[in-house]
Amino acid sequence: MAKQHLDPAAGPVAGDTLEAYLQNQATEFLRALRQHRETGGTSSNGGGNGTEETVDAARALRRSARRISGTLHTFRPLLDTDWSEGMRPELAWLSGTLAREHAYAARLDRLLGALNRLSGCSPIPAQAASEPRQEKSTLTVGAAKAGALLERQMTLARTRAHSAALQALGSSRFHAVADSVAVLASEVPLSPAASSADLKPLAAAAEGRLTDAIAGLPLVSAGHPYNAEALVHGLSADPAPQPQDAPWHQVRLLLRLHRYAREVMYGTESPVDVRLLNAGQALDRHRDAAEAATAAASAARTPRIAPATAYALGVLHADQRHEVEAARFAFRQAWLKETVGTS
Amino acid sequence: MAKQHLDPAAGPVAGDTLEAYLQNQATEFLRALRQHRETGGTSSNGGGNGTEETVDAARALRRSARRISGTLHTFRPLLDTDWSEGMRPELAWLSGTLAREHAYAARLDRLLGALNRLSGCSPIPAQAASEPRQEKSTLTVGAAKAGALLERQMTLARTRAHSAALQALGSSRFHAVADSVAVLASEVPLSPAASSADLKPLAAAAEGRLTDAIAGLPLVSAGHPYNAEALVHGLSADPAPQPQDAPWHQVRLLLRLHRYAREVMYGTESPVDVRLLNAGQALDRHRDAAEAATAAASAARTPRIAPATAYALGVLHADQRHEVEAARFAFRQAWLKETVGTS
Numbered sequence: 001m002a003k004q005h006l007d008p009a010a011g012p013v014a015g016d017t018l019e020a021y022l023q024n025q026a027t028e029f030l031r032a033l034r035q036h037r038e039t040g041g042t043s044s045n046g047g048g049n050g051t052e053e054t055v056d057a058a059r060a061l062r063r064s065a066r067r068i069s070g071t072l073h074t075f076r077p078l079l080d081t082d083w084s085e086g087m088r089p090e091l092a093w094l095s096g097t098l099a100r101e102h103a104y105a106a107r108l109d110r111l112l113g114a115l116n117r118l119s120g121c122s123p124i125p126a127q128a129a130s131e132p133r134q135e136k137s138t139l140t141v142g143a144a145k146a147g148a149l150l151e152r153q154m155t156l157a158r159t160r161a162h163s164a165a166l167q168a169l170g171s172s173r174f175h176a177v178a179d180s181v182a183v184l185a186s187e188v189p190l191s192p193a194a195s196s197a198d199l200k201p202l203a204a205a206a207e208g209r210l211t212d213a214i215a216g217l218p219l220v221s222a223g224h225p226y227n228a229e230a231l232v233h234g235l236s237a238d239p240a241p242q243p244q245d246a247p248w249h250q251v252r253l254l255l256r257l258h259r260y261a262r263e264v265m266y267g268t269e270s271p272v273d274v275r276l277l278n279a280g281q282a283l284d285r286h287r288d289a290a291e292a293a294t295a296a297a298s299a300a301r302t303p304r305i306a307p308a309t310a311y312a313l314g315v316l317h318a319d320q321r322h323e324v325e326a327a328r329f330a331f332r333q334a335w336l337k338e339t340v341g342t343s
Numbered sequence: 344m345a346k347q348h349l350d351p352a353a354g355p356v357a358g359d360t361l362e363a364y365l366q367n368q369a370t371e372f373l374r375a376l377r378q379h380r381e382t383g384g385t386s387s388n389g390g391g392n393g394t395e396e397t398v399d400a401a402r403a404l405r406r407s408a409r410r411i412s413g414t415l416h417t418f419r420p421l422l423d424t425d426w427s428e429g430m431r432p433e434l435a436w437l438s439g440t441l442a443r444e445h446a447y448a449a450r451l452d453r454l455l456g457a458l459n460r461l462s463g464c465s466p467i468p469a470q471a472a473s474e475p476r477q478e479k480s481t482l483t484v485g486a487a488k489a490g491a492l493l494e495r496q497m498t499l500a501r502t503r504a505h506s507a508a509l510q511a512l513g514s515s516r517f518h519a520v521a522d523s524v525a526v527l528a529s530e531v532p533l534s535p536a537a538s539s540a541d542l543k544p545l546a547a548a549a550e551g552r553l554t555d556a557i558a559g560l561p562l563v564s565a566g567h568p569y570n571a572e573a574l575v576h577g578l579s580a581d582p583a584p585q586p587q588d589a590p591w592h593q594v595r596l597l598l599r600l601h602r603y604a605r606e607v608m609y610g611t612e613s614p615v616d617v618r619l620l621n622a623g624q625a626l627d628r629h630r631d632a633a634e635a636a637t638a639a640a641s642a643a644r645t646p647r648i649a650p651a652t653a654y655a656l657g658v659l660h661a662d663q664r665h666e667v668e669a670a671r672f673a674f675r676q677a678w679l680k681e682t683v684g685t686s
Contacts, residue, residue, distance in 0.1 A: 117571070118578040143578040225568030226669030228460070234658050235461040235486040300654045310650035311643045314657020315577050322665055326569030 015194035018075055021264045025064045025071070026185035032060035033178060036169075058098050058165070065095040068184070070260040074206045078197055080189035090177045097161075097168045103291070104158035108151060110292045114319055115139070115147050115312070142308030146316065149299050149309060203261040210254040214335065217247055222328040230325035234318055245290045248328065252283035278334035282327050289323035296320060358537035361418055364607045368407045368414070369528035375403035376521060379512075401441050401508075408438040411527070413603040417549045421540055423532035433520045440511040446634070447501035451494060453635045457662055458482070458490050458655070485651030489659065492642050492652060546604040553597040557678065560590055565671040573668035577661055588633045591671065595626035621677035625670050632666035639663060 036057035069091040072084040119139045139147070168174055183189075221227045233242055259276055299305075300313040379400035412434040415427040462482045482490070511517055526532075564570045576585055602619055643656040 115578065118574060118576075120576040120579050140578055225672055226665065228662075228665070228669075231461060231658075231662060231665075233461075233463040234662070235458065235483055235655055236463050300650065305650050307643065307648050307650050307653035309653075311653040311657040311660075312578055314654040314659075315574075315661045316657075317654075318658045318661030318665070319571075319574060319577070322569065322571070322574075322661070326571075329568055 013195060014078060014197045014199045015190050017199060018071070018078055018194065018264060019188040019190065021268075022068060022071060022188045023185055024268070025067045026181045029061060029064040029068065029181045030178075030185060032057050032064065036061060055102070058102065062095045062098050065091045065098075066256070067260050067263070068181070069095070070257045071264055074257055074261045075199065075202050075264065077202065078191055078194040078199075080191055083189045087177075087180050090173070090180070094168065094174065094177055097165050100161035101158055101165055104154050104161055106288065107292050107295055108154035108158070110288060111150050111154070111296060111316065111320075112147055114292070114316055115143050115150075118315060118319060119143050140308070140312070142306070142312035145306060145309040146296075146299070146312035149302060149305065149313075150295065153299055153302075154295070199265055203258075203265055206254075206257050206261045210251065210258045213247065213251045213254050217251060217328075219332050219335075222325075222332045225329060227325065230328070231318055231321040234321055241290065241294055245286070245324065248283060248286050248331075249290075252280070252287060255280050255283060275334060275337050278337075279331055282331035282334055286324055286327035286331065289320045289327060293317050293320035293324065356538060357421060357540045357542045358533050360542060361414070361421055361537065361607060362531040362533065364611075365411060365414060365531045366528055367611070368410045369524045372404060372407040372411065372524045373521075373528060375400050375407065379404060398445070401445070405438040405441050408434045408441075409599070410603050410606070411524070412438070413600045414607055417600055417604045418542065418545050418607065420534065420545065421537040421542075422534055424534070426532045430520075430523050433516070433523070437511065437517065437520055440508050443504035444501055444508055447497050447504055449631065450635050450638055451497035451501070453631060454493050454497070454638065454659065454663075455490055457635070457659055458486050458493075461658060461662060462486050483651070483655070485649070485655035488649060488652040489639075489642070489655035492645060492648065492656075493638065496642055496645075497638070542608055546608055549597075549600050549604045553594065553601045556590065556594045556597050560594060560671075562675050562678075565668075565675045568672060570668065573671070574661055574664040577664055584633065584637055588629070588667065591626060591629050591674075592633075595623070595630060598623050598626060618677060618680050621680075622674055625674035625677055629667055629670035629674065632663045632670060636660050636663035636667065 036054060039051055039053035039057060069088050072079060072088050072091075076084060116139070121139060218229070221229055229244070233244070255276065259273075259280065262273070262276075263270075296313045296317040300310050300317070379397060382394055382396040382400060412431050415422060415431050415434075419427060459482070464482060561572070564572055572587070575587070598619065602616075602623065605616070605619075606613075639656045639660040643653050643660070
């Protein structure tokens with residue numbers, strides 16, 4: 001436990017707390033980077049998508065990159081402006097590039113899992129299961145072909161993302177980011193204000209941006225189960241991600257910034273706020289399901305596919321859009337726990 | 344108000360109450376039959392699907408046929424056995440034959456409405472709508488083709504059902520049913536037990552069969568919104584109606600028998616039990632959505648359809664299966680109102 005962080009009011013001044021947090025994250029970043037190199041993450045020889053250790057290392061890299069970037073944003077007035085403004089897009093580029101490979105793998109898992117579930121091949125979720133199902137695979141031709149098509153498309157995208165990540169990690173742009181983080185690990189470029197300022201108003205502002213964005217969400221309709229809103233444009237001609245999802249994705253990012261600001265204030269090892277955790281997981285599920293639904297719809301536009309394949313992809317798309325709706329319902333449930341005083 | 348029915352304990356004996364109810368329903372049946380003939384329901388000259396009056400008359404015919412049949416079943420011990428056992432299958436045949444035409448029309452409406460909703464062309468349900476949408480029709484090629492295919496298939500089925508109904512209404516089998524109902528309108532063949540017996544135990548038994556069947560429903564999982572159970576076999580190879588729906592359909596029939604038994608006891612004009620009404624409507628919606636989902640899946644197996652059509656039908660199928668799930672949730676909500684004493 002990082003004792004000095006448990007009570008920010010009685011703890012060190014703002015600059016010290018912020019510095020300690022950023023140094024910790026920078027150290028984590030450098031450790032993950034070393035691990036990634038040692039486990040072959042920068043070698044393209046294998047041609048594969050990395051060992052489990054490499055995957056863990058990449059996840060740790062992304063994790064600290066996001067935290068550093070978020071902290072630079074929330075506590076901007078306490079940091080050297082030019083330096084932090086220059087560093088944020090570079091960190092975003094890095095974590096975005098590293099995230100893509102993992103995202104395609106996770107999306108394929110989600111889509112294949114859904115195809116199995118929709119074919120009655122796998123146990124239904126624990127909450128609803130009464131007896132374990134031992135049915136054999138009964139994937140229809142359409143579901144099997146849809147699965148194969150998605151596997152081809154996602155694997156191709158994943159391989160490209162893997163190459164892009166490898167290329168990024170070998171680039172001079174990446175080395176510049178790594179150098180900046182190395183500097184951060186030893187010395188955080190604080191602004192003159194940092195020695196006297198308070199972290200609380202800045203953290204409160206981050207929370208305010210979150211609650212404002214949540215106030216703009218259609219939580220009333222999200223609270224009516226089966227409101228059928230998520231699928232309202234399920235057959236629309238526009239293949240782009242659905243505009244109705246954007247405010248939820250935005251809340252997901254703001255929730256993350258709020259969580260990181262809390263980490264800065266209370267330490268990374270302070271007890272997790274279960275409400276924030278559940279709300280965040282619901283929004284992750286929202287994002288994942290929305291992207292999976294888009295992937296199913298895109299796959300259905302592949303030329304010359306069989307009608308049975310297209311049908312299965314339609315069912316899959318609608319299923320994932322309902323997951324989107326379910327995630328909104330779950331988010332609302334998690335978030336409103338505050339108002340009834342459960343915490 | 345049928346005053347003599349308001350309090351069955353203080354009212355006439357069982358036989359009289361039962362006789363009055365059956366005579367009323369038989370009279371309704373004969374009136375509807377006359378109306379049906381007068382509005383051209385038995386003429387096939389028009390080739391169409393009947394005027395509004397004919398449709399109303401057919402509905403009234405079905406309505407009283409169902410009530411007579413249900414009452415014969417629930418209060419069997421009070422009626423001449425041979426007569427009532429002989430009449431029930433004939434009434435079931437008649438109302439089934441008459442119902443089919445209407446069912447295809449309603450199914451097409453439901454499916455086209457859903458295609459429009461899924462294309463973002465129509466206002467979303469009132470509960471969720473904040474501003475009225477004025478969007479133009481943006482039906483994709485797939486949705487439009489799926490709609491046209493369904494329209495062709497449902498219209499063909501409806502026309503066949505119309506001819507079958509016309510043929511039935513002209514058949515000697517139908518005339519025998521009509522004669523039996525005419526007898527019923529003047530004299531109900533009661534069993535010797537009817538003069539001394541009580542309606543209550545028989546009505547209670549009908550209610551008992553209903554509550555037993557409801558106890559067998561998976562209401563716990565139905566109460567978890569977005570449990571994803573209804574779509575578990577959404578892609579299964581078996582095109583038959585889903586076995587998981589059967590117990591719900593059975594409860595729908597038992598609920599109807601319970602309602603009719605209440606009508607016998609309390610009169611047809613006594614206040615409607617809102618809980619039963621809501622529960623029944625949820626089960627109607629369950630049945631309609633389940634059949635619409637099956638129709639979409641069947642249409643998708645039409646040879647040589649375009650992938651875009653098949654995709655739209657897949658989305659539509661999944662949408663209707665979610666309606667099935669939503670209807671189960673609504674049924675549970677309506678039904679459980681009893682236990683908290685709201686009535």
